[in-house]
Amino acid sequence: MGRSRYEILEPDKPHFLTCTVDEWLPIFTRPDSVQILLDSGSHQRANEGLRLFGYVILENHLHFVAQAPRLDKCLSSFKSFTAARLIELLEARKTERLLARLRFSKRAHKHDREYQFWQEGSHAEMVFSESVMREKLEYIHQNPVKRGYVDLPEHWRYSSARNYLGQSGLIGIDPWI
Secondary structure, eight states, X not given: OOOOTTSOXXXXXXXXXXXXXXXXXXXXXSHHHHHHHHHHHHHHHHHSOOEEEEEEEOSSEEEEEEEOTTHHHHHHHHHHHHHHHHHHHHHXXXXXXXXXXXXXXXXXXXXXXXXXXXXXXXXXXXXXXXXXXXXXXXXXXXXXXXXXXXXXXGGOSSBSHHHHTTSOOSSOOOOOO
C-alpha cells in the first residue's frame, strides 16, 4: 500500500480533516442543513468515542480536528449519515438545481446511490505535536475571518472559536489544553 499524507494511517491519533461538498456547492447556507452536521458530530461524541477538538463549517465544506479509536470508521459513518439526511432535506426543499448537480456528480461506477454528496477523501493530516494542533485550530478559527465573513473568529456561529473563549458553542468540544 502506498503512503499518502492524506490517509488516516494512525486512526487513534488526532487528525485535521476536511469534508467538501461535491462541486463545492453551497449547501450549508441555512441553519437546518448545518444542524444535521452538528447533530451527527454530537452523536459521535456521545456514542462512538469521538473527541472533537475544533471545527468550522462554511457554506460548502467543513474543517475539524478529531480523534477516535477508529477515526476512519467515524468519518465514514459521519459522511454516509449526513449525506443521506442532507439529500432528504434538499429533496424536501425541492432544490432541483442542487440535486441535479449532485446527481450529475455521481461516479458512473457507483450503483448504490443516486447522488454524490461529499467529495471522496477528507485530506486527513495527523496532528503529531502541540504546535501542529495550535496551527490547525488557528487555521480553523481564522477561516471565516480570512474570507471576510466576520471580523472576529468567535462571531462565526458555526465554529468552536467560542468554546475556546469559555463561551457556549453550538455543540460541545474536547478542548485541547
